[in-house]
Amino acid sequence: MVRVPDDGDLTLRPDYPIRTERLLLRPLTSGDVDALHAYRSRADVCRYVPFEPMDRRQIADRVAGQWAGTTLTAEGQFLMLGVELAQTGDLVGDVILMFHSRLHRSGEIGYVFDPRFAGRGYATEAARELLRLGFEDLGLHRIVARLDERNDASARVARRLGMRQEARLVDNEMFKGEWTSELDFAMLAAEWAAAGDRASVGRTAVPRHP
Ligand SMILES: CC(C)(COP(=O)(O)OP(=O)(O)OC[C@H]1O[C@@H](n2cnc3c(N)ncnc32)[C@H](O)[C@@H]1OP(=O)(O)O)[C@@H](O)C(=O)NCCC(=O)NCCS
Secondary structure (H helix, E strand, O other): OOOOOOOOOOOEOOOOOEEOOOEEEEEOOHHHHHHHHHHHOOHHHHOOOOOOOOOHHHHHHHHHOOOOOOOEOOOOOEEEEEEEEOOOOOEEEEEEEEEEEOOOOEEEEEEEEOHHHOOOOHHHHHHHHHHHHHHHHHOOOEEEEEEEOOOHHHHHHHHHOOOEEEEEEEEEEEEOOEEEEEEEEEEEHHHHHHHHHHHHOOOOOOOOOO
16 A cells, blocks of 8 residues: 655655565675675676776775665665575675655665576565565655666566656766666556556465566
8 A cells, every 4th residue: 555645754764674575675784795895896787887896995885884874764865775585695686765855755766786696586576675665665656767778687677667668868978988878767656556456456476566
């Protein structure tokens, strides 16, 4: 059930870890630095994201600093969570939920995963939970995902989540030394709720959302 919050009532204070079918989403800790470094230091992982490969020091600083938030209480904040395999405890990636505007109740999601754990649906499963948190718990009206149009794997994640492609912005950013086109995907709270309703009609053992 998607709530329509009163003005001022947009906060997210999850109980951690957040559990999905196969994953745990939880704040990053200093114990995650090596696992984060294993994939965030790779050029292929960073090809279509707005940061360069990171060294261990940069990652440790961010885990202790700007990635340390555990709640969303004001626009402009973001929540960065580690994604852990529930069965093994391996950190397989990280996801981010950005709270853009209180007035417009808008946000954005992003995801970066270790290629060693690719192709098993973990990014989609974790990102779906971010949409749930954003719509159902924070009370957002609209959530977007913005990506480089060459990033096919990321576009497939957005489509699997049921997000609509709304725009293709041609050569709109100078990205890592070249003009880059952006694809914008979006979902509204009403679409999220409708997808949940459709999935639950007359069926069992079906994922609640696309
Ligand atoms: C974008 C990114 C997270 C996508 O990773 P991914 O492994 O393709 O995505 P998922 O973990 O959701 O796995 C989906 C794939 O697993 C397959 N799969 C296997 N088992 C599955 C399951 N149980 N459930 C769902 N999908 C499953 C799907 O068919 C899909 O394959 P396909 O895309 O070839 O059709 C990854 O490429 C990445 O981290 N890239 C670098 C960072 C980046 O660019 N981030 C996005 C910035 S916008």
